[in-house]
Amino acid sequence: MDFTLYTAGTPNGWKISIALEELKFKYRAKSVDLSGDEQKEAWFLSLNPNGKIPVLVDHTKDDLPVFESGAILLYLADQDPQEQLLPKAVPERAKVLSWLFLQMAALGPMQGQLNAFLRYLPGEYKVATERFISETERLYTVLEKQLENRLWLAADRFTVADIAFFPWVYMHDYCGISVAKRPNLAAWIQRMLDRPAVLRGLDVPSKNPITSARGDPKKMEELVELARKKQMCSLML
Secondary structure: OOEEEEEOOOHHHHHHHHHHHHHOOOEEEEEOOOOOOHHHOHHHHOOOOOOOOOEEEEHHHOOEEEEOHHHHHHHHHHHOOOOOOOOOOOOHHHHHHHHHHHHHHHHHHHHHHHHHHHHHOOOOOHHHHHHHHHHHHHHHHHHHHHOOOOOOOOOOOOOHHHHHHHHHHHOHHHHOOOOOOOHHHHHHHHHHHOOHHHHHHHOOOOOOHHHHHOOOHHHHHHHHHHHHHOOOOOOOO
């Protein structure tokens, strides 16, 4: 395997670096400057016409570009003959895919919009902010229920479903969501953080500032203020 990952320090970017680290695939990470709109430049749009990270280029397949984080996770999982991250057998595969697509369709968009409205446009759109808080909280409750008496979200083992949800849930402090009264979810977060490949993936393409700020409201607010000053509203989307 030989890949180049075009990425940035966002939940969707971390999904792919975590998967690559878990699978031990050879790859190079190229940082994309979101604040400088590098993702809108012609060279990047030739890889992803939608102008978003992450993009994975497979150099073993005539430099094939794959975009959309869910699609990339499926692509990587299917390259692994050991089926470590995605079972091929039904019904296990169907269960994992259901949870993967729930993240793509629900938690990612809802929490992403919550980040933007709560952190970058505070107080300006109260109704919208409350809507995204309510829906994000609801989805966290769904995860808490799913993790009752089980270690992993979609199967009896770690899969792409866990990878897809984790970087967003890892950011719960950033958007003001608490897991204090969600013990199943809190325990799952710790299991994820106990995996060396997950920790390595979180530091791609550079050292992750969220790691040291988690659980420290002052440090977290400093990160938010920095993002505001740099006008990086797309940073966490």
